Amino acid sequence: MINFVTPTLDYALLAPILIVLAGALVGVLVEAFAPRNSRAASQLFITLATLVLSLASLIRVRGKSSTAAAMDSVSFDGAGMLLQASILIIAIIAVFLLADQENFTALAAALPGSDEERTSLQQDLKVTEVYPLTLFAVAGMLLFPLATDLITLFVALEMLSLPLYLLAGLSRRRRLMSQEAALKYFLLGAFASAFFLMGVAYLYGYSASTTFAGIHAAVIGGAGNDIYLLLGIAFISVGLLFKVGAVPFHAWSPDVYQGAPTAVTAFMAAATKVAAFGAMLRIFYVSFAEALWQWRPALIAIALVTMVFGSLVAIAQRDVKRMLAYSSIAHAGFLLSGVIALNKSGLDASIFYLFAYGVATVGAFGVVTLVRDSAGEVTDLNRWSGLGKRSPWVATAFSGFLLAFAGIPLTSGFIGKFSIFSAAYESGSTAILITGVLSSAIAAFFYIRVIVLMFFKDPVEDGTSVVIPSIYTQITIIVSAVVTFALGIYPTPLINFIQSTASFLR
């Protein structure tokens, strides 16, 4: 008989996650009890306060890093804290986009085109559930890269995914498309998490333990059945690669990026990527590092295909959100080279890249929310032509984000790409380096084509215009642009900070 041991939780270290969860629950209570017209303002305030408080408590405990908490099921190490901070900062910037309620349907339960929907629009109802849902997703994302136990990892994966499935279906315009996006995201996401769980089961069968440390020990010991290890790594990778949107598990991302409300796309595209790559880095660096011959060739192949496929298919896109989706697939390929590198510089580079890419993504989608006609957002690229002549500031900001995606010097993207490819080269993956640079060049072509379209083509006269950004959207775009260029011009402090703190507790 096993004696029951009272679990000890280190609340101070768990505080950033617990604060976000508490804020989400308060948000649910506000939904239930606050009068309808005061909800939007109070929810925005609660959400922002929660995220800032969480970030503050994370900064407060930073000195205590490199300890495991909650019975070794999460570990607070330098890398985990940096990833958490990135997720919180990205969430804070993205919440301002959610505040622009033009994005969301007035009443999610009303049928598209029904009288009910018209009344709800006339009454100016607001779907304020988006705030608690976002906070729940943020809590899952904060937990995901910290989890060192397969159970925690699985629960965190679902915790971040489920609210996002719902958020994807809440668009105000083109509601059928939005609901379709939610359905696709949900069915494919559930499919991928079933694979993930099967991977958990096989890894448990291999190592008789659900902790990363236990799996690591079993890999070194080599006593287990290697078939279970292979199946486990393969199935868990399917789940993680789905979340980051790598080929061949990318099918959901263009559809969901296009169908979901743009504010949600911004948050999801940026923050999910940080969380999922964080978890991926941890499990591969901590548990599977000694079994690298089992997974590295497959992962290199996936990274190469992802880079090339994302960059090539993006060229053919006529919709700006789909183009950004394929560009995010290409970026997933670039980021995979950080996982493959399997060295300290790969880890540092991945963390920097994730933060820089996340911030630029939120900014870029923030700009997309501004280009509208009478029927809502205009995402057709042809109708973006000449935008730079009518709204130079917005077009300049968007060009800046595109240049950052392309990795042009003086933007954060250049530093990110440079460091991640040099880390891959250091580890001996010359193929990754060459393919990465080549597909970056292909990608630069379609980014620059959009810039040319905006600044050097004549404007189309079909009612497409840039709305005056609300103060919230302005904050998002300005902050993202400032961070993107600041990190491009003077990245040394952040790089040094990452280099001195980023490490995984083994």
Added chain:
Amino acid sequence: MSINNYLYLSAILFTIGAVGVVVRRNAIVVFMCVELMLNAANLTLVTFSRINGTLDGQVVAFFTMVVAACEVVVGLAIIVTIYRSRRSASIDDASLLKR
């Protein structure tokens, strides 16, 4: 009877579920196939728990059940919404997003 038979059974169930997700066209049936895959994983976990002689696998199975229940709530909400707007739960009809 060898305990490995349970592993074979769960692998077969998992495969049936995965094939079902790919070939079936009704969103509800696809979702049921996903649930079948989750339960196949549960059976694997419990079997390994028995083989390894540790309880962790059974604990994971409990967590899976709770998570699967949450997934049902979210999933059915989405499927019912789309059924109400389209009068059909076929995933082939939902093709607005194919460029």
